[in-house]
Every structure is written in structure tokens, then in C-alpha cells.
Amino acid sequence: MSQDRPNNHPEPKVGVYVCHCGGNISDQVDVEQVARQAAGLPGVTAARHYSFMCSDPGQQMILEDLTSGRVDRVVVASCAPALHETTFREVLRRAGLNPYLYEHANIREQVSWVHHGPGATAKATALVAAATAKARELAPLMPIRVAATRHATVIGGGVAGLTAALDLAARGVEVALVETTPFLGGNLALLDRTFPTNEAAADLLTGLARRVLAQERISLYTCARLTGFSGYVGDFHLSLSQAPPRDDETLERLARFGEPGPECQPFRGVLPVAPPNAERRIELNTGAVVLATGFRHYQPPEGEYGYRQSSRVLTLPEFIALMAAIPAGQPLAFEGSPVASLALVHCVGSRQIPGIHEPPPGRELNQHCSRVCCTASLQAAGEARERFPETTIYELYRDIRSYGRGHEDYYLKASRSGVVFARFNPEDPPRVEADDSGDNPLKVTVKDTILAGEELELGVDLVVLAVGMEPGPVAELTQLMKLPQGADGFLQEVHPKLRPVELASGGLFLAGTCQAPMDVGEAASAAAAAAVKAAGLVTRGQVELEPFVATVDLARCDGCGDCVAACLREGALTLIETAAGQKARVEPALCLGCGVCVAACPAEAIQVAGWSLPQFRAMVQAIAQSGAEQGGQA
Amino acid sequence: MHATAQQPKVLILASEACAYPGANAVGQAHQAYSDHAYILRAPSPALFPPQFYLDCLDQGFAGIIIMSCGVECPYEGAYQVLAQRVDQAYQLMKTRGLDLRRLRLTAICTVCNRAFLNEVNQMTRLADEIGPARDAETAQAA
Amino acid sequence: MNHAPENHYDALVVGGGIAGLQAALDLAEQGFRVAVVEEDASVGGKMIRLSKVFPTLDCASCITTPKMAAAAHHPRISLLTYSRLAGLERAGGGFAARIERKARFVDEDQCIGCRQCEYACPVLLPDADQGGFAARKAIYIPFGNAIPQVALREEENCTFCGKCEKVCPTGAVDLLQQPQEISLTAEAVVLATGFRLMTDYPNRAYGPAARQPNLITSLQMERLLAPHGPYMRVLRPSDGKEPDSVAFIQCAGSRDLNLGVPYCSRVCCMYAIKQAMLLSGALPLADLTVYYLDIRAFGKNYEQFFQNAKAMGVEFVKAKPVVVGSTAEGAVRLRYEDQEGGGGGQEREHDLVVMSLAVLPAAELDPTGLGVGLGADGFLGSVSPKLAPPLTDQEGVFAAGTALGPKDIVDTIVEAGAAASQAAAYLAARRAAGRAAA
Secondary structure (H helix, E strand, O other): OOOOOOOOOOOOOEEEEEEOHHHOOOOOOOHHHHHHHHHOOOOEEEEEEEOOOOOHHHHHHHHHHHHOOOOOEEEEEEOOHHHHHHHHHHHHHHOOOOOOOEEEEEOHHHHHOOOOOHHHHHHHHHHHHHHHHHHHHOOOOOOEEEEOOOEEEEEOOOHHHHHHHHHHHHOOOEEEEEOOOOOEOHHHHHOOEEOOOOEEHHHHHHHHHHHHHHOOOEEEEOOEEEEEEEEEOOEEEEEEEEOOOOOHHHHHHHHOOOOOOOOEEOOOEEOOOOOOOOOEEEEEEEOEEEEOOOEEEOOOOOOHHHEOOEOOEEEHHHHHHHHHHOOOOOOOEEOOEEOOEEEEEEEEOOOOOEOOEOOOOOOOOOOOOOOOHHHHHHHHHHHHHHHOOOOEEEEEEOOOOOOOOOHHHHHHHHHHOOOEEEEOOOOOOOEEEEOOOOOOOEEEEEEEHHHOOEEEEEEEOEEEEEEOEEEOOOHHHHHHHOOOEOOOOOEOOOEOOOEOOEOOOOOEEEOHHHOOOOOHHHHHHHHHHHHHHHHHHHOOOEEEEOOOOEEEOOOOOOOOOHHHHHOOOOOOEEEEEEOOEEEEEEOOOOOOOOOHHHHHOOOOOEEEOOOOHHHHHHHHHHHHHOOHHHHHHO | OOOOOOOOEEEEEEEOOOHHHHHHHHHHOOOOOOOOEEEEEEOOHHHOOHHHHHHHHHHOEEEEEEEEOHHHOOOOOHHHHHHHHHHHHHHHHHHHOOOHHHEEEEEOOOOOHHHHHHHHHHHHHHHHHHOOHHHHHHHHHO | OOOOOOOEEEEEEEOOOHHHHHHHHHHHOOOOOEEEEOOOOOOOOOHHHOOEEOOOOEEHHHHHHHHHHHHHHOOOEEEEOOEEEEEEEEEOOEEEEEEEEOOOOEOOOOOOOOOHHHHHOOOEEEOHHHOOOOEEEOEEOOOOOOOOOOOEEOOOOOOOOOHHHHHOOOOOEOOOOOOEEEEEEEEEEEEOOOEEEOOOHHHHHHHHHHOOOOEEEHHHHHHHHOOOOOOOOOOOOOOOOOOOEEEEEEEEOOOEHHHOEOOOOOOHHHHHHHHHHHHHHHOOOOEEEEEEOOOOOOOOOHHHHHHHHHHOOOEEEEOOOEEEEEOOOOOEEEEEEOOOOOOOEEEEEEOEEEEEEOEEEOOOOOOOOOOOOEOOOOOEOOOOOOOOOOEOOOOOEEEOHHHHOOOOHHHHHHHHHHHHHHHHHHHHHHHHHHHHHO
16 A cells, blocks of 8 residues: 555555457457556556456456455456456455445457457457546445335235235235225125136135234234325335224125124125224334225216116126126016116226217226226126026127136137127217117117127117226325326336336335236236235345445535435435535435436535446546557557 | 547447447447447436536547437436436537537437447447547637 | 255246246245256247337337346356256155256356357258248357357257367367256246247148248247347348238137137237237338237237227228238238128238237146146146136146236236245245244
8 A cells, every 4th residue: 555645545456357258359359458558557556368257267366466455446358247247246255345346348249249450459448448447436335235124014905905915924024904994805895706717706705814814914904094104115104094984885884794704795895803993093114015905996977878877777796796686596687677688888987099988077088998897797698698598688899808717718608608799889889778669678779890880779678887997096095105107097017027016116016906907816916926026025134225326425515405306216315404504315225326316416416326427537538538649659 | 639530439328227238239249330439338327417428528529329228217207307418418519519419319228239330320420520529619719 | 944955946947938037036036046947048938039018119128138137147046948847756845856958069157158159150040039030050049138148059950060169269069968967856846838839720720821931920020020130120031022011810729619729819919919010110101900809908008009009000800811822922812701891701912921829838838747737728727716826736836927828928927926926935834834843
């Protein structure tokens, strides 16, 4: 160490190692010359070249220079960093140095494989000079470790929430399961039998509820809503407010239950525990939050296909409940009179097209497909034909989307059992009118495209609307937790393939139909996938994050707040009062490391660690100046 | 003072997630381009203040290509910020009378070989044609 | 547990496509050690061979390679490529597996992926990874972003000229390399064995008319559209002409009782729409027609994607055409009945016709030999399709992705996470039971 420098700022000693890559580089680049030029750069205390730097002897060469104290930071010029950056960082670690005192020069993919002749050597020389200039500016970085509470919160007590809670508990995680109503089971409780297995929905739910109530690691909070949310991945703080149920519908539903327990009542759900009889506030510290807030059925406005104008226009869930209430062997009847024929209309509140459909006041069009209604309609139609063979059934559809495993069988069964299918264009939807003249109270007029646009007039006793799915009522939650929603109103994942069950904010996960329409099995799988991600986060006790986050130079920061305004991530940058005045403060667990704050700071007081502006300037200068001396000599 | 004999250099600022691996894909395909194009990677080019680009031109670069991920940017919202920053840089360039073609914002994905080559070839051709920015300014001043 | 021998893993994942990789990553992130066995020379499966993926139109490579690289660099994941599960039996409450590592004739540790051998090799062969439209060598790296970047030599077509051996800078080429068998043990197995396409459909459905170069499969179209594709642009295979009209035949083998595939293949509508959209960019003047039975755009943002395609001018005809021959100019002749056109047969010609072939269970769907139960559709069966689809009837054996039936990438990735969740719960319960017993 040179004597004239303070101990905490020793002159950096850079080792430069140029790889031949067995000819891949050295056939085009004069590696000896690159190393020679590097040896003359300021701060370079060793410059070598070798046939394969990534090999054991190559790594050993670096290790010896590091352990002997000859160099304290490393530049390797070789292939693309994606291949061996981690390899060489590991060498530093093995030598007992900070692995971030490393810079990579890519002279294979970006030099020898794309350039030839003296130009290749010149460019490799420049890139090595740039890497060396940056290496001199490097500082040790420590990975950011955030303690993670071994606890997760699941919001929503439907099939997705129950599944997520159970899977998390199975991984040893303490779980708070939060449900706004007194009941578990969500929309699944409103079904009779599920496709394609024909399992009774109530049986599925009873099974799940039994396991949830038996699981010691799950704390159940019914009649509870989220009122406060703060913190970050691994360490969130949640406030819940529990209150006795007051609305008539819930009280009426409650009155039908006896003792609480896991038994699911068909079409009503599970009353797992007695609802609270007093208001209560609950504070939770939790490491991850799984959102399982589900969906609600589209409610047709009055007049859509005669809905609410005629009591004989039902939604599909209402029709399923109607069928389930008819004793075996009895004919299908509605309001006391037999149903000789009925029409099922698909895509009600789904696949709406701007210009053709009108959104109800204050609502958006549902342009999405609701995914499950086709098979649910086919299932209902097939069952109706089987149980009530005297009832004629028409299905009026746009496309039959029985896509899933076993779903097509319902289509086949419905077709074979004599269900009459008619296909309509969205521009020409079926019309439902009261009909006093004929045998049936309702008349449905539809232009069947399969019959080359022939108009059919169907006299029916009942119209059933296959209503679509809409996101559940999450406005309060999205505001509180700042949850992103897509144009369809469903919660928006980071990326449908890269991170399909994660929200952009770390530690928040999506399970089931709060994200998009899904059937029961798909919602359960999504919940399990969310649980495995959340468990991976909280079971390790701490979350380790990359160190490449914003850092503030307090001496330079004048507390103007421009960085806070520019920051893309709520809470990652804040202003705090210090003895030296107002200063910006970074919350490393929230910082994305994107650097938009860097450009915003007028005092250049904020930098992304490992990617600082001075480092970039050093590289730019090195490249700009490289070759100038040679050019002069030549 | 400086080597005018040298071919003008082009600086490429490539996003770590998309454009930088995209440049490597070009390398794997052995598709040649000018050896006066130099690529630096950055988490997101949104971290550069507008003045940074002018400083690079002042250092002697003839042109700069910002290769971002575009709307596929892993940092939600950063691309929009980047676009604003580049606009601000254009304003600064205008006041200095710099040729706006010297700075270009593009989106390059991990396998956009052709797009990458198009951008690099266009900019290196322009660089050869109009030379480094500071030379142009010196000439103007003189 | 910390002193487990090198060949002991918590989980063995069979198949290194996107389902297997995701399951392996999710298990490894739970702290479990995972071995992934992949028959192919690279991980990445079908997905890495695709062009762009619906509904975001991200390039498939940009989505797949990060997961491939994450698995390759993960300290708790071992990737065994060019390897097959030769046998599996229950042992000591877990499983003992025999893995056959096929001979690459290249030392995996020595090879630096420089392709010098490939450049030197004089043998040219059709490249299946490019739909057969381009050539590759007898010794080659499978494709640009293959993982591992290690060459392999195909023995059948090699002329043993020795050029590869001479040119290799690391001496990695070993023309005498033998297949190896390795043994490993695992506590749980995840089957992610994927699917195959009904490639004999054209012969079965069209007879001799099927034999024409401009009648191609959907995966071949993926290659024509891919940025690294065989021609770097969309050209007709017969004569290299830019096609003026391209048609898609949907349900080519699916939803067809006569062919033994009553089910929907679930992905074809969306990829055909996607390919049509990509073609409308690549060939702005071409007529694009999709012959379909029902458009099944059921996933998140899929319907909006379909409506966009319609707005862009892609023509949708409700019909199931039959290929009846070709014209002198090389166009494919179709005969069909437009179900919405008032009946009657019609004929039409297209320069290029893409068959959206049925998705079938993989040939080696269940290489375990345990006899995992199958569903009526021939894919692996689930014992809990509503609450835990990845559960099979064999204790400790889980399944994910298209091994459980046709599925798009989004659903596959989510289901792989679910399989990992269930396998992780199973492993945790075994550990707890082991501790209790000890």
C-alpha cells in the first residue's frame, strides 16, 4: 500500500486477465497486445493472458494474484458476462475479497465473433480500458438482507384462498386467512356439481374446510377486512377490522346455519366459526400476502335479454340452484308451471365489443372471455336433458369454448342428448320478448349463422343467461395496497409467463380468479403456485436482494425531493429529517435499481450501486480516448 | 490535438435485460458490424441524465444509440421516463445546434438480430458521414 | 440431510421443458435439491423453439432463456441433458433411478461452445430444430441459446473424417465416448414429459394429397417466423417465394372421434391467430385465412387478441377443409364447406397452408415404469383434478404441464408451480415424519 494515501483509500490495484478462448478470441484479437496495453493503464498491477481463463489453471492464476496482494480487483476479458461473470466473482470470494470488485469485458460475442483484423484488437483494447477504468471506481457491495417473518396472510376464503392457506401451512408457515363474510367457500359454494368430475361442490368445500380448521398454523379471521397496510417484502404490517355482520342478506344466510363447523351447506357455504359479536382490531406482522379475492358474476342490467323485465329470465347460477332444488324424478318447473322449453344464452357480460355493446352506466365493457361459462352451460344443459327429457333446450352461442380436460365430453353429451344449438353473431344478438299470443310466455328470436342467417323464433318458458365473471369488489383493497389492475379490472400479474402469480411489489401474490376467469382446478393450481412462491420467500427467514440499489451521498443531498418524485416504486425513496437537514433516504428492500432517480438528482447525490454515473463516465472516457495515442503514433 | 484520422466512434447503451443479450446473439450468429460501435450495459438507460448524452458527444463520440427493452422493460414505467429524458436531451442538443440524428432511442430484444444490425449500421454510416460531434462544432465555430 | 451423497436429490424432475424447469426452480427455491433429466441435448423444450408467444407477443427466447439460465446456475439444481430415465423403482420409501447419459461424443466439461467443430464438419443434414428447412452439421450445438452450450455428434451420419477432433481447441471431442449409466435417488418425482403433435395426421386425413412441400405444421411455421429462423423471413418451402396467401386448418386431428382424439388441443386457436398476426407484419399484403370450428380464445387477454386479429383483416371461416391436391404453381388446394355460407362445397387455393395439429401424449409420457394412471384422453391422470391437478395415483409422483393434457404456456407455468407446491408439502411431511421417527 502506498504511504501517501489514507488507509481507507488505498490506490486500487487492478488485475487484467485476457482470455484466448482457445482461439475463439485470439484468432481475431492480438491478446498479447491487449494485455500489454492494459499493463500500461493507470492502476493496473498485473496484466496476463491465458488460453482459458475459466479453466481451473486460469482461475488459479487470478486467485494467486489476489491472495499474494498483487491485485485487489479484477477485470477478465473473455466471453459474454452471462456465461462467466459469476464464475469470476466466485474467484474473488474464494480469495476472501468482495465479489463485486469485479468487472467483465466482453471481447468474444462483442469483438472476436463480429470483428476481424486490427480493428478487433483495437476494440478489445478499448473495452479492456473501459472495464479497468470502471474497476478502479468499484466499491465493495453487500447483498441486502431483509428479515422475513415466517408468516403469510391470505385474503379471501374461496377455493383459491383455502388452497393457498393449506399449502403454506404444509410448508411450516403460520397463516392468517382473512375473509370479509362469515362464510368460507366463495363462489364455489354456489355451484352444484363441478365439471369434469361431477364432484359435488359442497363435498369439495367440506373437505377443504375440515383441513383448514384442523390445521393449527392457520388463524381464521372471518367478517374481517383490511384497513391498514404498510411495510415491504418479508415484513408487512396489516391492520384488520372485524365486525359483526349487519346486512340482511348475510343475516338471513346465517340464520340457516346451526352450530359452526366445516360442513358445507349446498349453495350457502361453510360457517367455520361463529361470527364475532363485537368489533375488534387486529394487527398482523406478515412476510407475504396472497390475494385470493375471487370474482363476482356479471349482473345484467334491467332489460338485457329481458332480465328483470320477466321473472322467467334467470342467470345460470340461479338456474343451477333451481334444478338442484327439484326432487329426483320430478319434471322441471318454474313458479309452479312446467318448463317445456328453455333457451340458454352464452356470453352474457363477456366478450363485449366496443361499438356493438353498451356498457351499463358507470361500468366498463367486459371484453374478456369468462372461460368457464361454455362448459358450465353445456353441463347444465346436458344435466337438464338427462333429468327432464321432456324439456327442449336451445343453446344460443358465439363459439363453444369447451377447451379443458373432459370439457368436450359435455359438448358431445349435450349434442347427443338433443340440445339444439344455434350460433349468433355479436352484431345480431338474440332478442327476448314477452309473448302473450303463443303457448310460451317468452319468445326468443335469433339469427342462426349456421343456417345461413335464417331467423329462428323460439317459444320458451325460461331464458337462462350464462353470465360471465367480473373481478370481485376490490376497490378498497386495490387503493390500500396499491394493486395494479388490467384493463379488464382483474388484478395484474408482473408478466403472464415470467412471473404469473406475482405482483410487481415484492411479497404480494395472486391466487385464482382475482387475476382472471378460471375454473376450480385452475384456481386451485394458481393458489398452489402462489403458495410455493410465498413459502419460498418466508421460510428462509430472510430475503436476499441484489445490492444494485440506489444509495444517497448525504453530503451532497440537499433534500430537494426530485428523486422521490421521479421514483417508480412507492416508498422506495422518502425524505427524512436529519441533524443536517432534510435528506433523501432509500429503502433498499423496495428499490428496483432502475436508476430513474439518478437522472433526476440535480446534485448527483444519488447513484445505483455498481452502476454509478462516475463509473459510466470513466468507461466512456476510456473508450473515447482509446486508440487516440496509437492513432497519433501511426 | 485528437486523432481525426480515427474513424468516428458510436456508443451503444444497452439494457441489461434485453438489448445487451441481443448484441450477444448477434455475436453468436457471427454477424459482423462496425468495430467502432462500443456497447456498454446498464440496468436501465433511464438512469442517464440528459446531459450525460451531450457529455458523451463532447468526449468525441459521433453518435449514441440507446437500446432499451421498450415497453417490455422490467422496470414498470422506466421506459416512459427514458423517452422523456431523451426528449430533454434533444432539447439540449437543439440549443447547441447538434445534429439530432446523433442520438437515437430504440428497443431491441434478446433475439432482434436484424433490428440490432440495422440500427448499428445506420448509426455507424451516419457517424462516418458527419464525424464526431465536437469536430462538427469546432468546424462551425471556425 | 446436509451430508447427503452427491447422487441423492430431494426431487427428480423428468423433462426439462418449461414445466420441468419451473417446477425445478420452485422446488430449489424452497431449499430442495433437484435433478432434471432431459432427453434433448438442451433444456427449454418446445417453448424455446417458438417464435413469439401469445397474447403478449414476447419473443419466446426472451421468456425461456432466463428460466433456462436460472436453472443452469442454481446451486441446488443439476441438469442432466441428453439423458433419459432408464428405470425407476421404489427404494427405502423414496425412489432409485437409473439415468442413461447418451453419448455426445463431446466432453461436457471440456467443451467451450465455440462451434469450431461444427464449422469444420463437412456433413450437412436437415435441422429438425429449424423445421427441417435448414441444414446443420453432424457435430453441432443444438441452437444458439441452447443450455448447455455443448456440442454433440450424431453418430449415424458422421463420416469419421476426424476434422472436428483436430480443430477442437480443448480436445473435447471424443469419438469413442460411450453412453454412461448413473444412479441417483430421490424422494419425489415430478413428471413434466410434455407432448407430441399428431404428425401422421396429413397422411391419415388427406392421403397422397398430403405429400406437398407447402403444407406444413404449426411448429414449422413457428420456425419460419422465428428471428433465428431458417430463411430469416417467411418464404414458401417449395420455391422460396413469398406467399401471397396463407391458411390455417384448425382442429387438424383434434375434436375428431374418428382419429381417437375427442378432446380440444387448447392452444391451436391462439397460436394460429398469433401466427396470422405475425404474418400480417412479415407479409403485409398476404391474405390470411383461419379455417376453424370454434375460436377458443379463453385465457386472460386472449379474446382481445382475437378481436385485434379480426380488426387487422385476418379472415375467419367456419369450416374444416380437406387438402385435395396442389396447383402447378405449388399452391395447396383445399375443399371445404363453409358452415356459415349456406352449405355446398367450395374449393380454394393458398400458397402456404399450416395445419394446427392435435396435441398428443408424449411417446415417453411415463418413463417411470411405475404405471402411473392415465386419463381417458391418454395423458397422465390426476386423482384430484379440482383441488390438486398435479397429484397422480402414485404416492410421491407429481405431474405438470402438457403431460397432464394440452395446455398453453401460462397455464403450464402455473401448474408447474402447483406441482412444486404439492411436492414440497410432500417432502416437508416426509422430513417431519423422519424427524419424529428419529
